[in-house]
Amino acid sequence: MATVTYKPFKQDKRTFYSVKDGLPSDNILSAAFDAEGRAWVGTDKGAAVLENGRFTSVDAFHDAVQVLFTDDDGKLWVGSGNVVCTADGKNRQELDSEIVSIAQDHSGNLRLITKNNLYRYDGEFVLWHSNEGTIPLDMAAFGDGEVYFAAGKSLVTAFGKRLRLFSINNETADMPETQVQAVAADKFGMLWVGTKDGVFVYDSRNHWVSKKDVNSLCSYNIKKILFGKSGKRYVGTDIGIMIYDGAKRHFYVKGYWLPDSEVTAIAENADGNVIIVGTKSGISYIETLTMTLADKAKHYEQMTEKYNVRDIGFVTNRFVDNDYDFSTGHVEISDNDGLWTGSYLISQSFRYAVTGEQEALDISRRSMKALLHLMKITGIPGFTARAIRRPGETNFGNGHPEWHLTKDDISELEWKGETSSDEMVGHFAASSCYFDFCATEEEKKEISEAICAIVDHILSHDYRLCDADGLPTTWANWNPNDLNRSDRWYWERGINSLEMLCFLKVAYHMSGDEKYNAEYLRLIKEEHYAVNTMSRKVDDAHTCHIDDNLGFLTSIPLLRYETDPDLLHCYLIGMREHWEYERIEHNPFWNILYAAFTDECSDLDTGVNGLRELPLDLLELKLINSVRNDLEWDYSPEKYGEEPQMKVALPYDEKPLAAYDTNQLMADRTRDDYRLCDGAIYLMPYWVGRYYGLIGE
Secondary structure, rough: OOOEOOOOOEEEEEEEEHHHHHOOOEEEEEEEEOOOOOOOEEEEEEEEEEOEEEEEOOOOOOOOOOOOEEOOOOOOEEEEEOOOEEEOOOOOOOOOOOOEEEEEEOOOOOOEEOOOOEEEEEEEEEEEEEOOOOOOEEEEEOOOOEEEEEEEEEEEEEEEOOOEEEEEEEOOOOOOOOOOEEEEOOOOOOOOEEEEEEEEEEEOOOOEEEEEEEEOOOOOOOEEEEOOOOOOOEEEEEEEEEEOOOOEEEEEEEOOOOOOOOEEEEEEOOOOOEEEEEEOOEEEEEEEEEEEEHHHHHHHHHHHHHHEEEEEOOOOOOOEOOOOOOOOOOOOOOHHHHHHHHHHHHHHHHHHHHHHOOOHHHHHHHHHHHHHHHHHHOOOOOOOOOOEEEOOOOOOOOOOOOOEEEOOOEEEEEOOOOOOOOHHHHHHHHHHHHHHHOOOOHHEEEHHHHHHHHHHHHHHHEEEEEEEOOOOEEEEEEOOHHHHHHHHOOOOOHHHHHHHHHHHHHHOOOOOOHHHHHHHHHHHOOHHHHHHHHOOOOOOOOOOHHHHHHHHHHHHHHHHOOOOHHHHHHHHHHHHHHHHHHHOOHHHHHHHHHHHHHOOOOOHHHHHHHHHHOOOOOOEEEEEEEOOOOOOOOOOOHOOOOOEEOOOOOOOOOOOOOOOOOOOOEEEOOOOOOOOOOOHHHHHHHHHHOOOOOOEE
């Protein structure tokens, strides 16, 4: 079996700053790093410098600071209106008009351009040439005295012994007819020209390259371009920033990565591991860290323990009240507390199996107790609650008919009924992992009794869960007549057959009671449940992902416990069909599980790469990618009344964050609330991969 071993990799971490963090204004005009590595930001109300995690206004600059530039000697130049000086207030000059840009060529010559004139530096800025009626928007310098500036309808070059200006446009060259707005150059004279129609590369002689030649060149409305000393190319647009890092590229839009859409300033520090991206709503400070997959696992475990645990050990999302302040808000009481707590328990049980760490065992034991509490609190043998809530928690005592009043050793509480198949899958998959990897003999007895009680309840109620009101719940149905002989359960036939076989197999594994094995075999022989699992995924235009998640979770215990080659053949064919259909999602969990049980590792690297891409803050928030023009759309979901979605999922650091039961192909998240997800999104695939030798550290 293949093992993917990653060397330490680059991981971006984002922090937003605004007026509440000391900026004089959120309207950012410029940015730079000084010789000491401090971040400077120019706004329409002055300049500020970042120190000890907070910005401090610079007393000398209270007017608009539209230009910040650090030269090769480490001097930070400030352009405010028509005044230029160094950050210490020295070298002050008043020029003819508003300063537009400062640049330095590769021989060290410093250049400055105002709205009217071009200047060279010789102890002070000296008038060099008139702009000849053109209005510059940006400037680049390279070589020994070569200057280009963006001037709307043309790209203007300044060259020659007696300095000559020449306008390059579609009438004089092969330059496309467009609006030129930004420009940057390397030491070889290769220019990236930013226009309202995208980036064009120009060799500073007569050759132009566009997106039709190089597909990775972005075709958005370009506002800023920066060539970093690290070799990265930063392209700021009106909808986000494109970062080119060798063969890799990222497109970061408003939401997780940027406080606003239009990029107004870009700066990179000397080491190339920090950038500032300015917008009209503050800045994004993006730091590139060096991490391993194990580092990220530890990070998510710490975040989850700090922000996503409630009551006796339930682990779910956290609603955040104050944007990115995770200490605000509350942990969600969800419809599926058992499923989400169980997912985290799976990760920590596998972690304990790999590392033997006491912390992993303690967390697993706490979560297992929480699941057992849900299994028993209803007072109905074998009927599990979705969730519990206590006095003072959200909506306690609101009279909802599915919430039932009782008490435990801690306090009065309400438990929620209408329990679904989702909950059962979470309980069985997680309990089996804890049972095998963590449980003492006493715990095994307690878990076995609780699991067998659930199966007994299902069997005695015609393969359903029956609620406190005596009625079957809506979704917890594994009845053979319904699955095999009712059109109403067409979509659930394969997945629910898989689930019932799993439940019986787990009960038999834990108890050794032959009645569960006998019923398992009866469903296979008389009700073709194993055959049903071969086509467990029905083509739904990728609109419903709840059953996808349940199918892969259910596979963990069923494929671990089944040894009969004929049955394994059925289950693995079904898994293969399911995985092939969902392959376009690049799901880390499903790719790693598939590799673990099939020994086919064709997409293992894609799964592990998804773990690398996940942001450090697992935050669900408003994120709009549909403004991009590089996405390929699939309109087939419209036949089910759903919105178009992408043909292939975006990278995890660009798309809306979503749990594995949610559509990974959506470009946007339009809700305005903030939800901090727990770390199981990363930790389940990571620790399963470690356990099966697929991920090396």
